[in-house]
Amino acid sequence: MSAPKIPSSLAPALWGAAGGAVLLAIVGFTWGGWVTAGTAERTAEQKASSAVVAALAPICVSQFQLTADATAKQDELKKIGLYDRNSFVEKAGWATMPGSTAPDSKVAQACADMIFKLKL
Numbered sequence: 001m002s003a004p005k006i007p008s009s010l011a012p013a014l015w016g017a018a019g020g021a022v023l024l025a026i027v028g029f030t031w032g033g034w035v036t037a038g039t040a041e042r043t044a045e046q047k048a049s050s051a052v053v054a055a056l057a058p059i060c061v062s063q064f065q066l067t068a069d070a071t072a073k074q075d076e077l078k079k080i081g082l083y084d085r086n087s088f089v090e091k092a093g094w095a096t097m098p099g100s101t102a103p104d105s106k107v108a109q110a111c112a113d114m115i116f117k118l119k120l
Helices: 011-030 037-065 070-079 082-092 105-117
Strands: none
């Protein structure tokens, strides 16, 4: 028994289908917004982390505002270099959320930015 032969009239259609599938994948992943599962997971983790920071930074600012010498602390923060501001907020304890034992550096950075712009 021999293997069945593909009719010659069907070969161009098969090549066209294969080429179309490759082109569809290229267009879909390049311009269509398709992503792999790994990329989708990383994006979801980044967005979740950003949402947590956005929710906790105002709590940090509220904790800052409750300090007795908030205006003096804000002036002190404004004199500190950009890269040292988050450690200033961490050391003050404002970026340590209720129920936590350690400050969050991303929350501290966002909090420092908000305190810097705060009008007291």
